[in-house]
Amino acid sequence: MLAMFKLIASLLVICSAGIAGLRAASAYSLRTRQLRTLQEALQLLDTEIMYGATPLPAALSKVAAAAGEAVGAVFSEAGAILGKSSGFTAGEAWNLAVERNIRRTALTEEDRAILHSFGEALGSSDRADQHKHITLTAFHLRQEEEKAERDRQKNERIWKYGGFLVGIGIVLLLL
């Protein structure tokens, strides 16, 4: 009976630690993917601005639909805030949307800073200038994506297996 109890407890500890490790590992690959999605979303926004001259509320909503759930939520909320004409400028609406939704993504503080900087000039100049601004933001995001990919390669495997190993270590210590 006691042996059965110890076995179940050991399995629970190992699984919990392993799952925690897997989640930490997946955050690395999730961040890489979301940074890529952000760049694609900005490319789409650029097209809407440059070729459609689509006002931001509609442009942001269109981009949100193509950007997936986590990243799309930022664009969607920014578009919704602007669409309500509640007195927010584009920059304010964008920054508010980033603050409200970034926790649900795998993006880091560095990524948040890039997004806030993007919000400053959003909608406040002509098409050529908006294009330059979007291109610059996409460039910074690409740099972060490359860094994130290096981090992922370095750390993902460690976290994937390390969680289980830590769990096994805890079990051995306790037994």
Add this chain to the structure above:
Amino acid sequence: MPLDTTASLHSVFVYLPPPLREILEQLPPPLARNLEEIRIRQGRPLAIKTDQRDCFVDQRGQAVDMPSGAYMVTAEDVWKTVQLISQSSLYAFEEEFRQGFLTIPGGHRVGLAGKAVLEAGALKTLRDIGSLCFRIARAVPGAARNILPYLIDRQEGRPYHTLIVSPPRAGKTTVLRDLVRLLSCGVPELKLPGCSLGLVDERGEIAASYGGMPQHDLGPRVDVLDHCPKAVGMLMLLRSMSPQVIATDEIGRKQDVDAVWEMVYTGVSVLVTVHACRFEELEQRPHLRDLVAERVFQRYVFLSRRKGPGTLEGIWDGHKKPVISEVGIRKPDARTEVGCRKPDAG
């Protein structure tokens, strides 16, 4: 459905930043009801114009005559207003900024003044906007009811080619809008059936289309080309929508007049407006004088602000003879007004 006063003002106030919105929402009802313009100038007092009064507004929304008691508009107020009227998308309104005005939902025109940016000697756009002028649009159903009977050719069973002549802010757009509505709906009392109209709404003020739908009531038989240049638009409508009447606002440029020439001999009635006060001014305009000399227009409707916007000064035929002098329009104490001031007039 026609916009009432409350709806008209609300559709303007949503484009103002909170400090200005809160002040103007406190305007006393008599002022609010007759509000025609809101003037926002950076570093200067907030000003409004009604049909009877030109004054400033203080922090509590009360009208004051002296600038010293008024609310001073800040740079942030102006900047935020520009952001709101452009939906924070300045890039989407480059053409409008180049023209110096844009039209917001509701058909209200917002004039802009700022620093001109030139490129190769031509105006490219405006920046550093320092002043805005909101002109509040109100549809007045019935505004043209009194003049419509004089504009119908009973023998041919269609409207005459008509030119509405008026100085700025004398109600010509309001009258044109109501003429379009009446012709589109038909007028049973006059035994006038509805006819199909094509409307070229270059500045988006007549129909106030939003998402493809006119927000002003134009009746059931109108096709609207929104924000389309007049000259191109008139020809497009003629070829594509088989209208019986083509209407547009403020002709004057050569290409607009050339398009009118193309229309008038196609069997389509033409209903247009022009900025002028008197016949003599029309005859001095380089492109219009030929239209007048050739008697292209069969009816001229003269409007003024003499007794408020929409004051009818006279209706003349193509031979420059008054059509309605028998109504007493020429008597010194005649008060023939095409009711533009009260929604239930006409």
